Amino acid sequence: MTDLTTNVAAALAMAAGEEINVLWRRDRKGVLTGWCRLPCGEALLPAARAVAELEGRLAMVTPYLPERAKEKGEREIAYHFDLDGATLTLTVVLPLEWARVPSLTPIFRNCDWQERELMELYDVQVVGHPDPRRLFLDHTLPHAPFERLVPYSTFTNAATGKALWDKVLAGEREDA
Amino acid sequence: MTTKIIELGAHQLALEEPMYFRVKLEGDRVADLDVLPGQVHRGMEHLVMRRNLYQNITLLERLCSLCSNSHPSTFCAAVEEVAGIAIPERAEYLRAVADEIKRIASHLFCCAVQANAIGETPLFRRIMEVREIMQRAKEAIYGNRMDLAANVIGGVRYDLTPEAAAYLAGAMEEMKRPLDELYLQFGNNPALMARMAWVGVLPREAAVECAVVGPVARACGIDYDVRKKSPYGAYDRLKFEVPSQTAGDVRARNLVRLAEARQSVSLIEQCLAQLPAGPLCADNLPEIPAGEAIAKSEAPRGELMYYLRTDGSDFPVRLKWRVPSYMNWDALKVMLKGEPVGNIPLIVNSIDPCIACTDR
Amino acid sequence: MHIEVEETAVGPVRLFRINTGSCNGCDVELAVTSAVTEFDVEQLGCRYTESAHEADIVLITGPLTIRARDEVLRLYAQAPRDKVTVAVGVCPVSGGVFRDSYAVDGPIERHLPVDVNIPGCPPRPQALLAGIGAALEIRRARRDGEEPARNPDHRKHHGTDNFPARGRMSYDAKACVDCRMCRHVCAAGAIRFEAGDGGVRLTLWHNSCVFCGLCSHYCPTGALSVTGDWRLDHRAADAFTQIERGEVPYAPCTGCGEAIIPTAPQLLHAAFRRPNPEIEKLKNLCPACRQLMSIGVPRR
Structure with missing residues (x-):
C-alpha cells in the first residue's frame, strides 16, 4: 500500500488506541477514497485530531438516516476529509434519539457552518459549538425537516403541484 | 472611536442574488462581520431525495446557473462510481468541453461584476461583450445560454458535429486576444491597481485555516486544483497549468481567474484536437445497485464534492454536496477586517460569491 | 404636478428586478440586458433602477422562498401602484423544479398579481426583451384606458437564429407508446398522463417545463421533441392554457x-x-x- 494509507492507519490506530480498519478504494484514474467506520462516538474527536496532524482538510460533513434507520434505532454522520487529493471518510454511528456529537470547530474552523446546518436540518446536538444559531432555515419553519421521512404533506406544500394541475386541466376543458 | 453596526443587502453590495451582512464598524473601518445566508434556501438536498436519479440531473443543474454544468456532471460521476460504469472516452472529453466553457463564462462574469462595483462601467460592458462569445457558443452547441443539459448517467447527451466543433474552435480563437488584454489590464492598469491591489488581503495561513478552495485559495499561493490532485474524466490526458499568485488580494484573485480562463481555451482546443470517435453514453438505463461514493470536480469556484448513497432503488437515500463558495464566506471576515466601508462591495464580489450554491 | 407627468411620458421606463430565491440564471441574463448593446433594454426605451419607488415595471425571478418572502413583498409594496409585473422564467409561475419544497412559498400569484409571464429556463435575452415589450404594451394600453390586445401575432422565429435554441416541447401522439418514461425523468413535474374513455392523454404544461429536453432524450420513439420556438411570453391570465397535449387512442x-x-x-x-x-x-x-x-x- 502507499505511504498515505500506511500513515492514515498508523495515525488512527494511535488516536483510538486500537487497530481501526480503513477500506481503501482506488478508482480508474488512481484516485483514492478511504472508508472508515469509527467504533464509537467518542472516537471522533481523537480521530479528527489525527487527520489534522496529517494536514487533512475537512471537506464536508454528511448527516443521514441510513436504510432501516427506524428499525435499527441508528443514524450516521460521515465526515469527509481531503488528504492532498485523496478523500477519507470517517463515519460515526449514533443513536436515532438524543444523538450528540462533539463540535470539531476547535480543530477545523470551517466545520462551523457544516455543524450549524447539521443541527437545524437533523435532530442532532453538536456539543460545544460556538454559535449554534440557525443558518439557512427560516425561523417560521419547524426544526429538523430532514428527520421527517417522505411523504409528509402537512409539512411541505406538496399540495401546490396538485392545485396547479387542477387549473391546467380545468383550462383545458374550457378550451375544448 | 465610534462602534456602529450596519446591515447590508443585495442592493448595497451590487449582488445579483439576495444575501445579507451585519457589519460592525469602528469609525469607517470594518471590525467584524456576520454573514446571514438562507434567502435562496430551496431545500434542495431534501428535494433530491424525493426525485429519482434521472430527475436529479436536471434539478441539480438548476442549483446555480453560473456553475450549472459542474453539478450534474459531478453527480453523474458519483452515480457511475456506485454502478461501476466507465463512461466512453468521447463522453469524457465532451464533459470537459462543457465544464471549461462554463468556467470561462463564469470567470468573466465575476470580473465584470467587480468592474461594475468600482464604477468602471466601460470595462464592465467590455467584459460582458467578450463573455457574449461564450454565451453564443453555449446556445449554438447546447441550445441554452446557461443550462447546457449536457450530462446523463453514463455519459453525455450532446455531440459535437464537425460544424459545431469548427464553430467552437473559431470562438476559442476569438477569445484569446481579449483574455490576454484583460489579464494585462487587471494586472497593470493604474486605476484598477489603485482599487484592487493590497485590498481584501487573505494571508496564506488564514486561507489554510478557513479551508478555502479554488481561485480564492490559488490567489494565496495554495496550489490545489482537483483536476490535478484527483484527476477525473479527460483531465489526465490534457496539458494545462494551474495559475497561482501569492498576494492574496482582489487583484491576485482576478489574475488567477483570467489566467485560468486562458488555460480553459487551451483545454477546449486540446479536446477538439484529441476528440476520439465512439459512443456518447455507456448504457442508457443502467442498473444502480446499493452503495456509496464520493465524486469531486474543480468547479469554476473550486473543489466541488458530492456524496451519494443508494439502496438499489432509483431514489437516493442521501445525496449531499458541498460547494466551493461555502468556505469563502468565512474568509471574508479576514479579508474585510480593517477595510473601509467603500471597499465592501468589491471585496465581497471578489470571492465570486455564489449564493444559490451556498444556500441550496 | 403637470411637469412630472410630462417627464414620465418621455423619460425612460424604469425596470426593477426582485430575486425571490432564484438559481441566478434569469438574473444573470437580465444583467446582460443592461450590459450588452445587442440586448440592451435601452432599445425599448427602458433602463434599470435600484429603487423600488421608481419601478414602472417589476421583474420577478425565482420560486419565492419562505425566507425571502417578507422582503420581496416589502419591496413590491414600495413600487408605484400602476406598475406592470412580469414573472421571468417558469419558477414564479409554477416553482419549476423547486415545486413542493418545504422552503418554497410560491407560486407568486398567491401573493401578488402578475401581468406577463416569460417562460424559459432561463429565457434567452431575446425572449426577455419580447416579454418586457409585452409589459410596455400593457402599460401603454392602461394609460390610454384601453384593454391591451391579448394575443398579438408574435410567434415568428428570430431572423438571426443560426442555431436552434432549446424551446417549447412538441408531442406527437402517433409515435407515443404510453411508456411514461418522459414523466419519470421530468424534474419539474410538467407532464401528466390521464386515462380517458377513448385513450390515454398526455398534457405538458409549458409554465412548469424547464426546457431541459430530458423527456425527449429518454423517449424511445421520438414522440417528444424539442422545438426552436422560444417566443413564449403571454398574459398571466393565459398561464394555464400554455400546454401541449395529445391523445393516444x-x-x-x-x-x-x-x-x-x-x-x-x-x-x-x-x-x-x-x-x-x-x-x-x-x-x-x-x-x-x-x-x-x-x-x-x-x-x-
Whole structure:
C-alpha cells in the first residue's frame, strides 16, 4: 500500500488506541477514497485530531438516516476529509434519539457552518459549538425537516403541484 | 472611536442574488462581520431525495446557473462510481468541453461584476461583450445560454458535429486576444491597481485555516486544483497549468481567474484536437445497485464534492454536496477586517460569491 | 404636478428586478440586458433602477422562498401602484423544479398579481426583451384606458437564429407508446398522463417545463421533441392554457377485442429495424393474446 494509507492507519490506530480498519478504494484514474467506520462516538474527536496532524482538510460533513434507520434505532454522520487529493471518510454511528456529537470547530474552523446546518436540518446536538444559531432555515419553519421521512404533506406544500394541475386541466376543458 | 453596526443587502453590495451582512464598524473601518445566508434556501438536498436519479440531473443543474454544468456532471460521476460504469472516452472529453466553457463564462462574469462595483462601467460592458462569445457558443452547441443539459448517467447527451466543433474552435480563437488584454489590464492598469491591489488581503495561513478552495485559495499561493490532485474524466490526458499568485488580494484573485480562463481555451482546443470517435453514453438505463461514493470536480469556484448513497432503488437515500463558495464566506471576515466601508462591495464580489450554491 | 407627468411620458421606463430565491440564471441574463448593446433594454426605451419607488415595471425571478418572502413583498409594496409585473422564467409561475419544497412559498400569484409571464429556463435575452415589450404594451394600453390586445401575432422565429435554441416541447401522439418514461425523468413535474374513455392523454404544461429536453432524450420513439420556438411570453391570465397535449387512442386487440394501446411503428423500428410481418402482427395484440400467439398458452 502507499505511504498515505500506511500513515492514515498508523495515525488512527494511535488516536483510538486500537487497530481501526480503513477500506481503501482506488478508482480508474488512481484516485483514492478511504472508508472508515469509527467504533464509537467518542472516537471522533481523537480521530479528527489525527487527520489534522496529517494536514487533512475537512471537506464536508454528511448527516443521514441510513436504510432501516427506524428499525435499527441508528443514524450516521460521515465526515469527509481531503488528504492532498485523496478523500477519507470517517463515519460515526449514533443513536436515532438524543444523538450528540462533539463540535470539531476547535480543530477545523470551517466545520462551523457544516455543524450549524447539521443541527437545524437533523435532530442532532453538536456539543460545544460556538454559535449554534440557525443558518439557512427560516425561523417560521419547524426544526429538523430532514428527520421527517417522505411523504409528509402537512409539512411541505406538496399540495401546490396538485392545485396547479387542477387549473391546467380545468383550462383545458374550457378550451375544448 | 465610534462602534456602529450596519446591515447590508443585495442592493448595497451590487449582488445579483439576495444575501445579507451585519457589519460592525469602528469609525469607517470594518471590525467584524456576520454573514446571514438562507434567502435562496430551496431545500434542495431534501428535494433530491424525493426525485429519482434521472430527475436529479436536471434539478441539480438548476442549483446555480453560473456553475450549472459542474453539478450534474459531478453527480453523474458519483452515480457511475456506485454502478461501476466507465463512461466512453468521447463522453469524457465532451464533459470537459462543457465544464471549461462554463468556467470561462463564469470567470468573466465575476470580473465584470467587480468592474461594475468600482464604477468602471466601460470595462464592465467590455467584459460582458467578450463573455457574449461564450454565451453564443453555449446556445449554438447546447441550445441554452446557461443550462447546457449536457450530462446523463453514463455519459453525455450532446455531440459535437464537425460544424459545431469548427464553430467552437473559431470562438476559442476569438477569445484569446481579449483574455490576454484583460489579464494585462487587471494586472497593470493604474486605476484598477489603485482599487484592487493590497485590498481584501487573505494571508496564506488564514486561507489554510478557513479551508478555502479554488481561485480564492490559488490567489494565496495554495496550489490545489482537483483536476490535478484527483484527476477525473479527460483531465489526465490534457496539458494545462494551474495559475497561482501569492498576494492574496482582489487583484491576485482576478489574475488567477483570467489566467485560468486562458488555460480553459487551451483545454477546449486540446479536446477538439484529441476528440476520439465512439459512443456518447455507456448504457442508457443502467442498473444502480446499493452503495456509496464520493465524486469531486474543480468547479469554476473550486473543489466541488458530492456524496451519494443508494439502496438499489432509483431514489437516493442521501445525496449531499458541498460547494466551493461555502468556505469563502468565512474568509471574508479576514479579508474585510480593517477595510473601509467603500471597499465592501468589491471585496465581497471578489470571492465570486455564489449564493444559490451556498444556500441550496 | 403637470411637469412630472410630462417627464414620465418621455423619460425612460424604469425596470426593477426582485430575486425571490432564484438559481441566478434569469438574473444573470437580465444583467446582460443592461450590459450588452445587442440586448440592451435601452432599445425599448427602458433602463434599470435600484429603487423600488421608481419601478414602472417589476421583474420577478425565482420560486419565492419562505425566507425571502417578507422582503420581496416589502419591496413590491414600495413600487408605484400602476406598475406592470412580469414573472421571468417558469419558477414564479409554477416553482419549476423547486415545486413542493418545504422552503418554497410560491407560486407568486398567491401573493401578488402578475401581468406577463416569460417562460424559459432561463429565457434567452431575446425572449426577455419580447416579454418586457409585452409589459410596455400593457402599460401603454392602461394609460390610454384601453384593454391591451391579448394575443398579438408574435410567434415568428428570430431572423438571426443560426442555431436552434432549446424551446417549447412538441408531442406527437402517433409515435407515443404510453411508456411514461418522459414523466419519470421530468424534474419539474410538467407532464401528466390521464386515462380517458377513448385513450390515454398526455398534457405538458409549458409554465412548469424547464426546457431541459430530458423527456425527449429518454423517449424511445421520438414522440417528444424539442422545438426552436422560444417566443413564449403571454398574459398571466393565459398561464394555464400554455400546454401541449395529445391523445393516444385505444384500439381493440385483434385477438380478443380488449381496448389496448397498440405498439407504435416507431417502437417496432427502434427494436427490430425492419420488423417482419409476424412481428407486425404482435403490435395490435394485448399481452395475453401475444403470449398465446408466441408460446401457445396464456401465462397466468
